[in-house]
Amino acid sequence: QPIEDMCAATDRLARGEYDARIPDVAGVAEIRTLRDTFNSMAGSIESDILDREQIRQELVEARARAEQATQAKSMFLANMSHEIRTPLNGILGFARIGYRDSTDLRLRNAFAHILDSSKLLLGVVNDILDFSKIEAGKLQIEAVPVDLPALLEAITATFEDRAESRGLTLRLERAPDLPASCLTDPLRLGQILTNLLSNGLKFTEKGEVSLYAGLDGDALLFRIADTGIGISEAQLAQLFNAFEQADNSTTRR
Numbered sequence: 084q085p086i087e088d089m090c091a092a093t094d095r096l097a098r099g100e101y102d103a104r105i106p107d108v109a110g111v112a113e114i115r116t117l118r119d120t121f122n123s124m125a126g127s128i129e130s131d132i133l134d135r136e137q138i139r140q141e142l143v144e145a146r147a148r149a150e151q152a153t154q155a156k157s158m159f160l161a162n163m164s165h166e167i168r169t170p171l172n173g174i175l176g177f178a179r180i181g182y183r184d185s186t187d188l189r190l191r192n193a194f195a196h197i198l199d200s201s202k203l204l205l206g207v208v209n210d211i212l213d214f215s216k217i218e219a220g221k222l223q224i225e226a227v228p229v230d231l232p233a234l235l236e237a238i239t240a241t242f243e244d245r246a247e248s249r250g251l252t253l254r255l256e257r258a259p260d261l262p263a264s265c266l267t268d269p270l271r272l273g274q275i276l277t278n279l280l281s282n283g284l285k286f287t288e289k290g291e292v293s294l295y296a297g298l299d300g301d302a303l304l305f306r307i308a309d310t311g312i313g314i315s316e317a318q319l320a321q322l323f324n325a326f327e328q329a330d331n332s333t334t335r336r
Contacts, residue, residue, distance in 0.1 A: 085114045089121065101129035164211040171208065175201045196244075199237045203277065206270045225268040231303075232257065234269055235296055238276050242292075245284055251291060253284075258297030265303060279307045287311035 088105050095103035103125055105118040178201060182194035239255045246253035276294065283292040290310025297304050314322070 085118070089114075089118065092121065092125070096125055096128070101125065101132050160211050164208050167208050168205065171201060171205050175205065192240075196241050200241050203241075203270070203273055207274065210270070224271060226266045227269070228264050229267050229269045229272075230263070231261065231265050231296070232263060234273065235276075235294065238273055238280070239294060241277070242280055242284060246292065249284065249287075250289065251284065251287055253280075254291055254293040256293060256295045258295070260298050261296055262298075267303070276305060276307070283307055283309035283311065 085105075092103045092105045104122050107118075175198065178194050178197040182191060182198060185191040185194060235255060235257070239253060242253055280292060280294060287309045288311065292309040292311075293307070295304075295306040295308070297306075
């Protein structure tokens with residue numbers, strides 16, 4: 084009978100009934116030892132299964148919370164981009180009027196800079212709606228014909244007043260073999276160069292900030308250099324880590 088009970092309990096355990104146990108038996112010590120070992124093993128399996136089920140349930144709940152947070156974030160970004168786009172279009176409209184009606188060259192150039200910066204900002208705001216595409220790895224990078232010299236002039240022009248106010252020289256250097264046009268994503272390229280030039284001006288107290296554009300084989304090469312504080316070798320190692328800065332203090336230079 085103890086052997087039959089052991090076989091029955093084994094069958095139940097194999098069918099997924101993890102609460103299967105062999106009843107208490109009297110008699111041969113070896114059978115009692117075997118029963119105790121089986122019951123201990125079955126108890127461990129049941130505990131492991133319960134732990135896994137709890138983890139699975141927690142993962143399901145965490146996924147549901149994450150999906151809710153993603154939906155809330157997407158709704159927030161959509162609303163925010165709409166709220167920003169409305170006044171930004173107003174700025175663009177008045178800047179166009181100012182550019183069109185201005186007879187003073189300096190004032191006309193100022194309105195042109197406002198237009199260029201606002202158009203770049205509007206492109207960024209519009210692309211906020213593509214955030215879900217970025218997370219899904221489906222963001223499409225454009226490859227359209229771009230007037231490269233005009234793009235570089237427009238980007239550097241937006242920083243001329245800031246450089247002048249800081250007593251810095253802002254220099255644009257174009258290689259002789261730089262093509263007049265290229266296939267690229269003007270918004271993304273503009274974002275990259277704008278961010279790098281902005282940082283160069285921010286952390287340079289005297290001297291110059293330069294933007295070089297040339298060719299490296301069949302690829303375009305852009306190099307931004309400044310006479311600021313630079314980046315040490317140790318800081319370079321952290322350069323592309325998320326949310327890392329060379330100096331995280333509130334009084335950083």
